[in-house]
Amino acid sequence: MAFAKLCSLDDVWEGEMESFEVDGHEVLVAVLDGGEVRAYQGICPHQDxxxxxxxxxxxxxxxxxxxxxxDAATGEGINPGNCRLAAYPVRVEDDTVLVDTTGVAPVHAVS
Ligand code: FES
Structure with missing residues (x-):
């Protein structure tokens, strides 16, 4: 697989998040303060x-x-600290956000 179009930067502004489905994955896009883009599993690792x-x-x-x-910059759990979000490789070309879902599986916490 390769990078696939997820959305446009016009769809998710700085400080906002949105969820999209790509290649059967529910992907959450978050644009951090300062404009960096992250992509994580869209479903909480705790429950559905x-x-x-x-x-x-x-x-x-x-x-x-x-x-x-x-933590939206890293996907690491802050509370609780023993969990994390699976992160998708993401890149931005012009105003298009692309992700690569290859080999990324959502994390499910045991609690
Ligand atoms: S389902 Fe997200 S914190 Fe419990």
């Missing part, structure tokens, strides 16, 4: 809740269901 239904302040993602908090 779309992360896009939570909140994002440009730095941290918070799941709406049980308030798990993730």
């Amino acid at each position: 809740i779309p992360l896009v239904e939570g909140t994002f302040d440009g730095k941290r993602l918070v799941c709406r269901a049980h308030q798990w908090v993730f």
Whole structure:
């Protein structure tokens, strides 16, 4: 596989997140404060809740269901700290956001 178009930068502004499906993967795109783009699994590792239904302040993602908090720059869990989001390689060409889903599997936490 290779990089595939996920969305346009016009679809997700700085400090916002949005969810898209590509190649059967639910992918959450978050544009950090400062404009860097990240792509993570779209479903919370805790239970089957779309992360896009939570909140994002440009730095941290918070799941709406049980308030798990993730660092949006790295995907690492902040609370709890023993989990993380699977990250997709992402790149931006012109105003197009591309991701590569090859070999990336969502993380499911055991709790
Ligand atoms: S489902 Fe996301 S914190 Fe529980």
